[in-house]
Every structure is written in C-alpha cells, then in structure tokens.
Amino acid sequence: MSKNLIPGIIAGETGAVAKAITLIENDDPLQDRLFSELYTQNLRAPRVGITGPPGAGKSTLVNELIDTCLSNKKTVGVIAVDPTSPFTGGALLGDRVRMNKYAWDERVFIRSMGSRGNRGGMARKVQDAGDVLAASGKDMIIFETVGVGQGEYDVAKATDITIVVLVPESGDEIQLMKAGLIEIADLFVVNKSDREGANHLASMLKNVLHNFSKHGRQEPPVFKTTATQGLGIPELYLGLVNLLDLMETNGQLDTCRMERFKSRVSELIREKLEDEFWTIEKTTVLEQAASSLDTVLGAPMDIANILLKNRTLDDN
Numbered sequence: 001m002s003k004n005l006i007p008g009i010i011a012g013e014t015g016a017v018a019k020a021i022t023l024i025e026n027d028d029p030l031q032d033r034l035f036s037e038l039y040t041q042n043l044r045a046p047r048v049g050i051t052g053p054p055g056a057g058k059s060t061l062v063n064e065l066i067d068t069c070l071s072n073k074k075t076v077g078v079i080a081v082d083p084t085s086p087f088t089g090g091a092l093l094g095d096r097v098r099m100n101k102y103a104w105d106e107r108v109f110i111r112s113m114g115s116r117g118n119r120g121g122m123a124r125k126v127q128d129a130g131d132v133l134a135a136s137g138k139d140m141i142i143f144e145t146v147g148v149g150q151g152e153y154d155v156a157k158a159t160d161i162t163i164v165v166l167v168p169e170s171g172d173e174i175q176l177m178k179a180g181l182i183e184i185a186d187l188f189v190v191n192k193s194d195r196e197g198a199n200h201l202a203s204m205l206k207n208v209l210h211n212f213s214k215h216g217r218q219e220p221p222v223f224k225t226t227a228t229q230g231l232g233i234p235e236l237y238l239g240l241v242n243l244l245d246l247m248e249t250n251g252q253l254d255t256c257r258m259e260r261f262k263s264r265v266s267e268l269i270r271e272k273l274e275d276e277f278w279t280i281e282k283t284t285v286l287e288q289a290a291s292s293l294d295t296v297l298g299a300p301m302d303i304a305n306i307l308l309k310n311r312t313l314d315d316n
C-alpha cells in the first residue's frame with residue numbers, strides 16, 4: 001500500500017479513496033492495515049441505503065440528492081452497489097454519465113462496487129467502503145442498490161437507514177409484503193409521481209405502515225417525488241435529515257453503529273476460524289466422507305463432529 005494512501009484518504013483526495021475502495025472490493029490483504037489506521041478517525045457520517053426495484057428511478061433520485069446535499073453545504077459519497085456483478089472496475093455503464101458530472105468536484109465521490117473474492121460478503125464491503133468515505137470527511141454517505149434479492153438486505157445491514165423507492169406500478173399490499181421491503185424500510189419514496197396511481201400507492205403504504213409498524217420503531221414516513229423534474233426532492237431531503245437527527249438524538253444511530261461494529265468483529269472471527277480450520281487433512285476427510293451417496297458415512301452432524309474433534313473417519 002502506498003504510504004500516501006491514508007493521509008490521502010483523510011485529506012479527502014478522490015484518488016486515494018478510490019484506491020482504498022478497490023482494495024476492499026478485491027479483498028486485498030493490504031486492507032487490514034488500512035483499517036487499523038482509519039479507525040482513529042471520526043467515522044460517524046450517516047449512511048443511507050437506497051433500494052428498490054430495477055428502473056424505479058434510484059439513480060435519478062440520488063443525483064437529485066447529491067445536488068441538494070451540495071446546496072446545503074454538505075459533501076457526499078455515493079456507491080452504487082451491484083451484488084450481481086463480480087467486479088465493476090469502478091463504474092457501471094449507466095453511472096458513468098453522472099460520474100463525469102462530478103469528476104472534478106472534490107465535494108462528491110461516486111463509484112460503483114461489485115463483489116469479488118471469497119472473503120466476506122457484500123455487507124462487509126459496504127460497511128468498509130462506508131468507513132473509508134467517512135474517514136475522507138464526507139458528510140453524507142449513500143449506497144444505491146437494486147432490490148432483487150439478497151442484495152438489499154446485505155446493504156441494509158451495513159447502513160443506518162434504508163430508503164425504499166417504489167413506483168405507482170409497484171403493486172398491491174400483498175406483493176409489497178412478500179417482497180419484504182416493508183421490513184427493511186425506514187423511509188419510503190413513491191417516485192414517478194407524475195404517473196397515475198401515485199396517490200393511491202402512497203396512501204395504501206401509509207395504511208400498511210400504520211398497521212404493521214414494529215413496536216418501538218418510528219413509522220416510516222412516505223414521500224412522493226418526480227425525480228426527473230426535481231419535484232419533492234427538497235421535502236425528501238428534509239425528511240431524511242430530520243429522521244437522522246431524531247436517530248442521533250434518541251441514540252438509535254449509535255446503536256446502529258455499535259451493532260455494525262459487533263457484527264463486523266464476529267464476522268471476522270468466523271472468517272479467521274474457518275480459514276485456520278480447513279487444513280488439507282480436514283478437507284480430505286470431508287471429501288472421503290462424501291465421496292458418493294451410497295457410502296456417506298453418517299449424518300452431516302456426525303462428520304462435523306469428527307472434524308471438530310480432529311479425528312479421522314477410521315477413529316469413529
């Protein structure tokens with residue numbers, strides 16, 4: 001790792017931040033040292049996940065939010081997370097345009113991130129990239145991800161709040177419940193409100209949220225936007241800032257941060273223990289035990305116990 005990387009990150013230099021995120025994306029062993037030093041920094045910048053179905057207008061909304069952050073004198077870091085792509089090399093095709101818009105603006109950092117390598121999942125990478133952006137002094141950190149499965153849950157685990165973006169065509173109550181989006185959302189946006197059905201969806205959502213809201217949790221607010229025309233964006237920004245302020249005051253943000261810290265430590269321990277555990281001998285024992293279905297030598301639990309006790313199949 002180049003000596004200047006850490007001071008570069010702390011000084012908010014785009015190149016240094018980009019390099020660090022590439023180390024994370026590639027599971028480069030150099031990242032361990034990076035984090036020892038970054039954790040001396042203030043990493044409290046709020047982390048916001050934006051998720052929703054493909055084409056809902058997430059990127060358009062994020063662009064609008066970037067401009068709103070800037071006009072409120074806030075710097076911003078944005079990462080488009082693509083859990084389905086193994087490696088992005090830093091840019092999703094559709095995101096190049098907006099990256100160019102801010103290419104020379106040190107107040108904004110934008111890039112895409114995929115997942116390569118076996119160590120750790122997307123949740124950890126998102127968390128680590130958030131740490132780098134926070135250390136670089138960004139005031140607001142935004143992760144955009146397409147909600148098509150595990151991806152949005154991984155991202156939700158690594159952020160302080162999750163914004164779910166829907167469109168008037170997003171469907172009825174049952175579909176929304178099934179999609180599990182209601183569980184992870186702290187704030188809803190009904191985008192494409194220039195289309196028919198936006199009011200209906202917004203009021204249906206409010207109803208559902210009122211009835212199903214989890215005890216002890218704020219009822220997620222619902223905002224209507226037309227991102228392509230910038231409509232509803234100042235209200236959304238204000239709603240977001242208010243929610244974050246409230247969470248800062250009532251301690252929820254700190255709880256999120258500590259939970260993330262703890263799960264990061266447990267995940268690292270799990271990874272390290274597994275790495276040490278799987279010696280060639282143990283891998284061979286497993287291969288032998290499961291060489292063919294007819295000769296499987298016991299239940300998975302039995303084989304796991306043999307391996308944990310460091311015995312061979314013959315000892316049993």
Ligand SMILES: Nc1nc2c(ncn2[C@@H]2O[C@H](COP(=O)(O)OP(=O)(O)OP(=O)(O)O)[C@@H](O)[C@H]2O)c(=O)[nH]1
Pocket residue numbers: 053054055056057058059060061094146191192193194195225226227228229
């Ligand atoms: N009518 C209308 N179109 C919109 C609105 N917001 C975004 N769009 C359009 O919807 C399309 C998809 O917008 P994106 O911002 O790329 O959507 P996305 O959710 O980021 O898409 P993926 O990242 O591919 O999942 C584009 O053609 C936008 O111009 C809106 O408020 N109204």
Ligand SMILES: [Mg+2]
Pocket residue numbers: 058059060144
């Ligand atoms: Mg997008």
